[in-house]
Amino acid sequence: MRILVLGAGKMGSFFVDLLSFEHETAVYDTDPKRLRFMYNTQRFTSLDEVDAFRPEMVINAVTLKYTIPAFNDVMPHIPDDCILSDISSVKTDLREFYEHCGHKFVSTHPMFGPTFANLGQLSSENAIIIKEGDYMGRVFFRDLYNRLGLHVSEYTFEEHDETVAYSLSIPFVSTFVFAAVMKHQDAPGTTFKRHMAIARGVLGEDDTLLREILFNPRTPAQVEKIRSELTKLIDIIEHKDEDGLEAYLQRIRKNIE
Numbered sequence: 001m002r003i004l005v006l007g008a009g010k011m012g013s014f015f016v017d018l019l020s021f022e023h024e025t026a027v028y029d030t031d032p033k034r035l036r037f038m039y040n041t042q043r044f045t046s047l048d049e050v051d052a053f054r055p056e057m058v059i060n061a062v063t064l065k066y067t068i069p070a071f072n073d074v075m076p077h078i079p080d081d082c083i084l085s086d087i088s089s090v091k092t093d094l095r096e097f098y099e100h101c102g103h104k105f106v107s108t109h110p111m112f113g114p115t116f117a118n119l120g121q122l123s124s125e126n127a128i129i130i131k132e133g134d135y136m137g138r139v140f141f142r143d144l145y146n147r148l149g150l151h152v153s154e155y156t157f158e159e160h161d162e163t164v165a166y167s168l169s170i171p172f173v174s175t176f177v178f179a180a181v182m183k184h185q186d187a188p189g190t191t192f193k194r195h196m197a198i199a200r201g202v203l204g205e206d207d208t209l210l211r212e213i214l215f216n217p218r219t220p221a222q223v224e225k226i227r228s229e230l231t232k233l234i235d236i237i238e239h240k241d242e243d244g245l246e247a248y249l250q251r252i253r254k255n256i257e
Helices: 010-019 048-054 064-077 092-102 137-149 159-167 169-181 190-203 208-215 219-238 242-255
Strands: 002-007 024-028 042-044 056-059 081-088 105-112 124-129 151-153
Touching: 002 010, 002 048, 002 064, 010 024, 024 048, 042 048, 048 064, 056 064, 064 081, 064 092, 064 208, 081 092, 081 137, 092 105, 105 137, 105 159, 124 137, 124 159, 137 151, 151 159, 159 169, 159 219, 169 190, 169 208, 169 219, 208 219, 219 242
Parallel strands: 002 024, 002 056, 024 042, 056 081, 081 105, 124 151
Antiparallel strands: 105 124
């Protein structure tokens, strides 16, 4: 298959490296410097170069803010039967885009990223494939993710957004709160250093991703759960309620078993 990857960032490079030995691949990026170390693939800096390549699938790996604009830019240069695909963490506007784009599509979400995951060992990671996508496109990505050892789930766009609101907004907001009250430590403990590493990783993410996670319509309900739990915990602490603390610890330990 001829596959065009949009964006030569970490995830774009990951997909090119993954696919280039079994498929004819090309990668497009507006910054030539990002293409310097791409090998075994064609490298494009102009969309006019895409015309002759005639991709059968486009994998959009640009940052979230530019995902739909990148699709709009490339569509005049690809065949009508080319499958569009994205790996976006947030699908908020993509369902409507795909409904009107005139192309078959497949939408997936590798539930790992270059910040924390070991891209060379992914057997403990997960991926989501959106059910509404093209059947053959879904088969392609399921086979790809299975070969990586990923656990693959199929969700609708709606189910995906609900999952992301829970699995990303809660840890992101918790990390924001930690960073907001954090002050310099000359002799930090192990737990503090681990939290600091997580905070630096999360806050190193693209601001557009962070904004879309927070502004997901389902996020406020998840954040409200954090506020509710903090209220309970503050009450236990202020009253030095040992029985209440024991019950609280038993309950939350069950949540992470």
